[in-house]
Amino acid sequence: xxxxxxxxxxxxxxxxxxxxxxxxxxxxxxxxxxxxxxxxxxxxxxxxxxxxxxxxxxxxxxxxxxxxxxxxxxxxxxxxxxxxxxxxxxxxx
Amino acid sequence: xxxxxxxxxxxxxxxxxxxxxxxxxxxxxxxxxxxxxxxxxxxxxxxxxxxxxxxxxxxxxxxxxxxxxxxxxxxxxxxxxxxxxxxxxxxxx
Numbered sequence: 001x002x003x004x005x006x007x008x009x010x011x012x013x014x015x016x017x018x019x020x021x022x023x024x025x026x027x028x029x030x031x032x033x034x035x036x037x038x039x040x041x042x043x044x045x046x047x048x049x050x051x052x053x054x055x056x057x058x059x060x061x062x063x064x065x066x067x068x069x070x071x072x073x074x075x076x077x078x079x080x081x082x083x084x085x086x087x088x089x090x091x092x093x
Numbered sequence: 094x095x096x097x098x099x100x101x102x103x104x105x106x107x108x109x110x111x112x113x114x115x116x117x118x119x120x121x122x123x124x125x126x127x128x129x130x131x132x133x134x135x136x137x138x139x140x141x142x143x144x145x146x147x148x149x150x151x152x153x154x155x156x157x158x159x160x161x162x163x164x165x166x167x168x169x170x171x172x173x174x175x176x177x178x179x180x181x182x183x184x185x186x
Contacts, residue, residue, distance in 0.1 A: 044136040047178035066159035085140035
């Protein structure tokens, strides 16, 4: 999962409205499609972001697709690779 | 989101392999479709369950659909309703 595609927002540990704003900025810059990506515990926050945009800010936005997957990442403590779930939510307007 | 449909497994706080086993039991009982449901922080665990089944146990299983949504639930501390993200992962074989 690439973290830095154009039209993508990668969900990390910042306040959730930062990511909502990042998506809104992409839409308002002319993008018709925005991809919200997250790994591990941030997956539920990716859905939060998509739902906040769709229900509160861009009411004609729809969820075009949701992709789930697994990535092998080095764990934070010891560097032993562990499987981490990923999500990509594609919003269109 | 109903928690107790037939062919559905609702993800809670038990060890993750319990839910993997529950899904496997449904498939082995003749279901061609199993729906894995979760809310809030358990959302990433629902994806873990789907990915473990698909990659380790039932290699011909595919993700037919992923639905995301929002539910208004009373919060645990004070009973004030809060929005919670939900996911439904539909696996078929």
